[in-house]
Amino acid sequence: MVKVNIPFMQTGTLVVGNRLLDKEDRTVQAWRDRPSSLTHGHRACQGCAEALAARWVLDTAMDATGGKLMVANATGCLEVFSTLYPESAWKIPWIHSLFANSASVATGIAAVNHARGRDDIRVIAQGGDGGTADIGLACLSGMFERNDDVLYVCYDNQGYMNTGAQRSSATPPATRTATTPAVGRDPGAPFGQGKSVPKIAMAHEIPYVATASVADIRDLERKVRTAMSHHGARYLHVLVTCPLGWGTKSCDSIKMARLAVRCGLFPLFEAEYGEVTDVTPIRDRVPVEEYLKPQRRFAHLFGPHGDEVALERIRQMAERNIRQYNLLGEEVAA
Amino acid sequence: MPELLEGSQSVARAVAMCRPDVVCAYPISPQTHIVEALAGMVRTGKLKHCDYINVESEYAAMSVSIGASAAGGRVYTATASQGLLYMTEAIYNASGLGLPIVMTVANRALGGPINIWNDQSDSLSQRDSGWLQLFAADNQEALDLHILAYRVAEELSVPVMVCMDGFVLTHASDVVEMPTQEQVDKFLPPFTPRQALSIEHPGSIGMMAGPEIFTETKYLAHRTMLSARGVIEKASSEFEAQFGRVAGQLVRPYGDTRADDAEHRPAQSDEIVVVAMGSVLGTLQAVLPVLRAEGINIQLLGIGSYRPFPNQRLVQAVGEAKRVVVIDRAIQLGIGGVLSDDVQRALGSKPVTVDSVVAGLGGRPITEASLEDVLRRAAKGELEDLTFMDLNQEVVGEAA
Secondary structure: OOOOOOOOOOOOOOOOOOOOOOHHHOOHHHOOOOOOOEOOOOOOOOOOHHHHHHHHHHHHHHHHOOOOEEEEEOOOHHHHHHOEOOOOOEOOOEEEOOOOOHHHHHHHHHHHHHHOOOOOOEEEEEEEHHHHHHOOHHHHHHHHHOOOOEEEEEEEOOOEOOOOOEOOOOOOOOOOOOOOOOOOOOOOOOOOOOOOHHHHHHHOOOOEEEEEEOOOHHHHHHHHHHHHHOOOOEEEEEEOOOHHHHOOOHHHHHHHHHHHHHOOOOOOEEEEOOEEEEEOOOOOOOOHHHHHOOOHHHHHHOOOOOOHHHHHHHHHHHHHHHHHHOOOOOOOOO | OEEEEEHHHHHHHHHHHOOOOEEEEOOOOOOHHHHHHHHHHHHHOOOOOOEEEEOOOHHHHHHHHHHHHHOOOOEEEEEOHHHHHHOHHHHHHHHHOOOOOEEEEEEOOOOOOOOOOOOOHHHHOOOOOOOEEEEOOOHHHHHHHHHHHHHHHHHHOOOEEEEEEOOOOOOOEEEEEOOOHHHHHHHOOOOOOOOOOOOOOOOEEOOEOOHHHHHHHHHHHHHHHHHHHHHHHHHHHHHHHHHOOOOOOOEEEEOOOHHHHOOOOOOOOOOEEEEEOOOHHHHHHHHHHHHHHOOOOEEEEEEOEEEOOOHHHHHHHHOOOOEEEEEEOOEEOOOEEHHHHHHHHHHOOOOOEEEEEEOOHHHOOOOHHHHHHHHHHHHOOOOOOEEEOOOOHHHHOOOO
16 A cells, blocks of 8 residues: 555544545545445444444445455444344444454354355454453454454454443553542552553564554555455554543544544554554644543543642653654654 | 274264365364364365364354354364353354354363363253254264254254264274265255355344344244254154164164164053163163063163253153153252253153163263163162262262
8 A cells, every 4th residue: 555645634634535536535435435334323422433433444445345345243332333133234244243252253254255265255353442452362362373364453442331431451541440440549540551452463473453543534544455455364453532431522532532643642553564664653742631631531630639640650651652653753863 | 884983083074074164173172083183184185165273262163163154154163071161152152143053062071170081061061052962872873963963953044062972982983884975965955054144145143132022032042942853853864864874863762773773662661761862872772681681671762862852752752651760971060960850851740750860970981780780779769869870988978
């Protein structure tokens, strides 16, 4: 995939496709005939960024595969809000089996397609961060190490939002969740816990790993296309705002996902065979407070009884990301 | 042509003749020889158009099977014991989704304490999972039942476990009649799924069912299970016509010889009926003539299908008998034998005493001598409701 920087793009218009551009230069979402893999009528909350990201990812993958796509979905919000019998919001071949096994189910689908000489039919497995980082990690790792021809997409809203916003191993430190309440000496989720599934994926040396944000549709679509241009195991980790779990305004979902990137807490990068190949530099860096403050899950960090120590540790996390991935695009001495 | 084969090898060859699209399993004793053989056949090209997937757990093995079956493939897996428990969540899902997966269970005890040897507590723990459970008494039946299982599974769109006693059958060499590929192809047409993932006809599988529809879903699954008896019997008679031997009887009466089996008549009121499942039937067969020579009127019935349970066939076969002895290879703690519960329920209001004999747990050999002893006591009416055969009283601290 060729990465094209489109000039004169205004901040805040990354999501909207420009209908004056040629079709191939527009986002799939700006097409009159977009596949609408996840169509209207589902029961997601207002401002659900997972619903947006899932449609964007799958519509792009549908285009990239010429409509030859099958999807295995883990249990979670995405499954629950889209397929309450007898209604389904999916316009693609779609299966939900269990919480932990979407990667394995996808492997099975890919195996049958392969055995029948139909490698042109591609398979995506998808789930939330709980189904990916926690309960589904063994199946995911198995799919990775066998290098099965599956793209796994994690929609990371940083907690078990379907069951009432409990902590997952993708919940950032200091986050207030239903199981890490903002009380006691170290309120919220503990520092020093949690894991990076993109890094775990990279450790499997699979063909392609990328992180993306729901705030940048062009970057997201390009990464989906790159993923679908590879065969073997691939992993895409998309940060998706959850207004309910994060305590943010429904209208701010894109803004919050963008601030997460701009403050350095959610680095956007790509990796092939275990090595980082590209990094999306931060434009207009903001302090972490600008990202954290609008979220009620971090409210305990601010105000007269705020937690400056925790805030400083979060600032350090952003600094580490910026250093590690060179997110400010500074020249590195040869 | 008769061949001397290890049980696992003959099952693997039978499975290969069923032309699976995907074989996926995680190693656990005593099932390993079956899947090793299949992996070899895929690798050498003897089994064509088939993917063998090495997975990281039984949970993944069943999950890959679910995906492959939902994509319209014919799928095979095998497990035992802890592995069966580890995949339990996916087991219920496979039946709930109506996926005709066939799985060998090389029956083995459940820990703790860990024990790798044979009893039947693993598959019996899944009796309410919505899977059919066919039990093999010997290696010929084991290989035949796999061919029959695909036929039944795909007709009903329900998964089937073929249960064969671990080690006793899987690792024992026996003379078996291997079918030809032509015979199997004739009996088992290519798989046409009821529903499958399809790019031409996109649909959603595995949707959430609310309170307004869940009961109906389970009712229909129940009805499918009830209809399975007829489907198995029909497949069984067609199997006999095609292969010239019997497989898949719901209840198998044992005569002194195989030829006598067909001559079976319901038991008389002065007869004792012994009911058992799996390889112990072979030992019981050897015991019958001894006891009959002593003047004990005794009949032997093998349960060939544990799920669906053959209530009606059992009632017919038990006839007028007043005493039924069930040899149970699994226990419900605090209650008694598992199979005897099903037998008791099937016989319902019949004026019959059901003695439960728990035997052969965790690989304890069930000897002819012990069976003779326990059945002699049964004939005299000396057995209690629940008997633990060969229990070492010194170990349990109840020495007389």
